[in-house]
Amino acid sequence: MTIRYFISVFLFGFISTFSFAQNKGWDLIRGLIELSANAAKLSDNCFQLTEDRIWAGGSIYYPNKIDLNSNFNMDLEVFLGCKDGDGADGMVFIFSPKMAMGREGEGMGFSGVSPSIGIEIDTWQNGHLYDPPEDHLAVLQDGVVHHRYGLTQPITIPNIDDCENHALKINWSALEKTLTVTLDGKQLIRLQKDIIQEIFGGTSEVFWGVTSSTGQYSNQHKVCFKNIRFNPASAIATSSFKKIETALLDNQIVPLAATTFSSGKTQLSTDTQRELDELVAFLQSHPDNNLGIYGHTDSSGNPTTNERLSAKRAEAIANYLITKGIDKERLLFKGVGDQYPIASNDTPAGRAKNRRIEVYLFKPFP
Numbered sequence: 001m002t003i004r005y006f007i008s009v010f011l012f013g014f015i016s017t018f019s020f021a022q023n024k025g026w027d028l029i030r031g032l033i034e035l036s037a038n039a040a041k042l043s044d045n046c047f048q049l050t051e052d053r054i055w056a057g058g059s060i061y062y063p064n065k066i067d068l069n070s071n072f073n074m075d076l077e078v079f080l081g082c083k084d085g086d087g088a089d090g091m092v093f094i095f096s097p098k099m100a101m102g103r104e105g106e107g108m109g110f111s112g113v114s115p116s117i118g119i120e121i122d123t124w125q126n127g128h129l130y131d132p133p134e135d136h137l138a139v140l141q142d143g144v145v146h147h148r149y150g151l152t153q154p155i156t157i158p159n160i161d162d163c164e165n166h167a168l169k170i171n172w173s174a175l176e177k178t179l180t181v182t183l184d185g186k187q188l189i190r191l192q193k194d195i196i197q198e199i200f201g202g203t204s205e206v207f208w209g210v211t212s213s214t215g216q217y218s219n220q221h222k223v224c225f226k227n228i229r230f231n232p233a234s235a236i237a238t239s240s241f242k243k244i245e246t247a248l249l250d251n252q253i254v255p256l257a258a259t260t261f262s263s264g265k266t267q268l269s270t271d272t273q274r275e276l277d278e279l280v281a282f283l284q285s286h287p288d289n290n291l292g293i294y295g296h297t298d299s300s301g302n303p304t305t306n307e308r309l310s311a312k313r314a315e316a317i318a319n320y321l322i323t324k325g326i327d328k329e330r331l332l333f334k335g336v337g338d339q340y341p342i343a344s345n346d347t348p349a350g351r352a353k354n355r356r357i358e359v360y361l362f363k364p365f366p
């Protein structure tokens, strides 16, 4: 076995600006990818991670985090090169809160990036890492490419550096906490794991990308995205919250953009919780300001019930902020029922807008 040396690459070439449609559903990547090191864009949906030369490395990342509390489905084609005997090293599909490129050679650009989950396609046997002689797949964690510490054993596959494209599907089911990997129509890996808690310490928002490298031996590595489906996490809440912050500091009474309620309900949606997390961070960085919270309803039902419901909504918001560490002495909340509509109560969309929370800042008594 050849002894190989590692080179760290932390070069990032950021391309253009990103304006990804924030809808849920199937979306093509359309070139909205950040490239590092030797990675190159071949078309809107296809990328070369390394050319066929020794000691090359490249990574591509989607520029926004995804939320592992919802499903992730990746449908792609991979090309591992044309050299079976002396071709190396492979590629890794990575999920990590960091957008980083790890060590080259046997590290496949994954080694050293932690915390992380990596699905490797490895075409070079490194005996000291317990690689089998055959090309293989495995799920790895925390930037460690040694199979003793993998989340699955290496699964051997037919020769994959055969100058052909191969169909790869990577699916994450949030409900079942299950990751599956399917190669050329055959499901080879099924891993059930609470990735959010056990790998990412409770953080559900991570970047995803692909890393690859060559070492003392080389191959060309390419990937084409067919379909990607995911929830683009807090991008909406984050961008709209900047406006909310500005308006709050301007002493305005501001409706929370992502905070809406089902008719008659006080339950907080995931989007609402994300927005409130932004609000918590804001209040923590502005300790001299207290927060007032107004709850509102639409005009369905009678005014007395609505006032009670709106107070409960405001209280639900306050309670959430308190559980996230905001001192309850800093919060005032009140329900004002249906008295102050901001949209027509004659349409479902207008009523949804009226079921809202407004917040404002005030100074504590000295």
Ligand SMILES: [Ca+2]
Pocket: 083, 084, 085, 123, 134, 135, 159, 160, 161
């Ligand atoms: Ca091979």
Ligand SMILES: [Ca+2]
Pocket: 089, 106, 122, 123, 124, 125, 126, 131
């Ligand atoms: Ca290897």
